[in-house]
Every structure is written in C-alpha cells, then in structure tokens.
Amino acid sequence: MALIEGRNIWKIYGSGEAKTYALRGIDISINEGEFVAIMGPSGCGKSTLLNILGLLDVPTRGEVYIKGKKTTLMNENERAIFRRKISGFIFQQFHLIKTLTALENVELPMILDEKDKKYRRKRAKKLLEMVGLAERIYHYPNQLSGGQQQRVAIARALANNPKIIFADEPTGNLDSKSGKIVMDLLKELNEKGITIIMVTHDKDLAKYASRIIKMKDGKIVSYE
Numbered sequence: 463m464a465l466i467e468g469r470n471i472w473k474i475y476g477s478g479e480a481k482t483y484a485l486r487g488i489d490i491s492i493n494e495g496e497f498v499a500i501m502g503p504s505g506c507g508k509s510t511l512l513n514i515l516g517l518l519d520v521p522t523r524g525e526v527y528i529k530g531k532k533t534t535l536m537n538e539n540e541r542a543i544f545r546r547k548i549s550g551f552i553f554q555q556f557h558l559i560k561t562l563t564a565l566e567n568v569e570l571p572m573i574l575d576e577k578d579k580k581y582r583r584k585r586a587k588k589l590l591e592m593v594g595l596a597e598r599i600y601h602y603p604n605q606l607s608g609g610q611q612q613r614v615a616i617a618r619a620l621a622n623n624p625k626i627i628f629a630d631e632p633t634g635n636l637d638s639k640s641g642k643i644v645m646d647l648l649k650e651l652n653e654k655g656i657t658i659i660m661v662t663h664d665k666d667l668a669k670y671a672s673r674i675i676k677m678k679d680g681k682i683v684s685y686e
C-alpha cells in the first residue's frame with residue numbers, strides 16, 4: 463500500500479475572472495522510503511500539491527489517502543493531529559519562532575504533542591546535536607545563519623518522529639555550502655527510512671532524489 467496517494471486532485475483558487483486552476487487532476491502515489499523531488503516551472507502548482515499531500519491544505523476536488531486512510535473526510539482538528547503524528551515540514555523561509563531559542567523551537571511540536579518536559583528537553587538537545595548545532599541551542603533565530611536556522615527547522619521537523627518530511631525549496635534561501643549540508647542531512651534521514659517529498663526547481667538538488675516528478679500547468683508530465 464502506498465504511504466501517500468493522491469487521486470484526481472484539483473485545486474481551484476478564487477472565482478470568476480480571478481479563477482486559477484492550480485492543479486488539474488493529479489494522480490500520484492508515493493511509497494514508504496522514497497525520496498521524491500517535485501519539479502517544474504514557477505507557478506505550475508508544486509507548492510500547492512505539496513501542501514495538499516501534507517494536509518496543510520485541502521483539494522477542491524479529489525482525494526488524498528495516507529496509508530489507505532481517506533483524509534478528505536477529516537475535519538481540521540483531525541488533520542492537525544495526523545500532521546503532528548506523521549509529518550515534518552521544512553520551508554524555504556524556515557518559519558522559526560523568533561522569540562524562542564533553537565531549543566524551544568525544537569521542543570514546540572513536542573509540547574503540542576503533550577510530551578513531558580524532561581523528555582522534550584532531552585530529545586530537542588539530541589536532535590540539535592544531530593544537525594550539528596550542539597553549541598547553538600540557546601541562540602535565537604536572528605543569532606543564527608540561514609543554514610543554521612534551516613538545520614533548527616529540520617530538528618524541529620524531526621521532533622515527533624515523522625514518517626514523512628515535506629520540504630518546500632529547503633535550500634532556496636541558502637548559499638551552496640549551507641545548501642549542501644541541508645541536503646546531505648535530508649539524504650541521511652531518508653537512508654534511515656524517512657520518506658522525503660521535496661519541491662525544488664534546482665536540477666542539482668533533484669539528484670538527491672530517488673524519483674523526479676515533473677509538473678507543468680497543474681499537471682504531472684512525467685514520473686521518472
């Protein structure tokens with residue numbers, strides 16, 4: 463059984479003159495352990511698809527199944543629980559909370575998941591160590607470089623032991639050296655069994671993937 467499956471997914475934004483067909487009947491199936499890169503020109507619907515597969519957004523039409531469970535019937539609260547239990551997200555803009563230290567940012571998903579404080583601290587420290595930031599755990603985001611912030615975001619994404627990491631242009635704001643560190647980390651996580659679904663328009667990054675899905679005008683044009 464596929465880990466994630468999208469069937470005939472449509473996403474239509476706006477109405478009337480401003481109507482945008484962002485996704486036009488996407489069929490996609492991703493198995494556990496894959497590292498999938500979603501590529502295609504700007505505006506073709508990559509982020510929209512990633513957000514729908516990650517249950518951050520809902521399709522206008524069509525179904526998303528996670529491990530065979532139909533998610534489109536869930537309410538927002540059920541989707542939030544599902545996201546927290548099985549997914550981690552990494553974005554181009556990092557989306558760290560500025561008023562929290564690196565350690566507190568990584569602890570946050572565990573607070574939402576009602577883990578006790580001692581466990582949270584210990585795990586957050588371990589994860590920050592794993593991404594090479596043992597010396598920076600009490601730093602605030604604005605005291606860290608872009609690459610370091612993205613590594614905090616990766617540690618945060620790992621907090622609740624996700625099965626899947628959704629990454630939207632994870633190196634889009636990084637120089638090539640920091641970008642490589644982030645990509646090597648993602649690869650390492652994939653080798654440990656975490657499924658990775660990444661949006662990118664960088665051909666070099668797509669080389670890290672085991673499969674490349676190309677999109678154009680809201681449709682998938684090739685599954686390599």
Ligand SMILES: Nc1ncnc2c1ncn2[C@@H]1O[C@H](COP(=O)(O)OP(=O)(O)OP(=O)(O)O)[C@@H](O)[C@H]1O
Nearest residue numbers: 475476482483484503504505506507508509510511
């Ligand atoms: N909230 C929204 N409201 C209206 N239109 C939207 C919204 N989000 C995206 N769109 C439109 O949907 C289409 C697909 O956008 P999307 O961000 O998914 O593309 P993308 O391939 O990720 O682009 P990029 O590579 O530039 O990030 C675009 O035409 C975009 O303008």
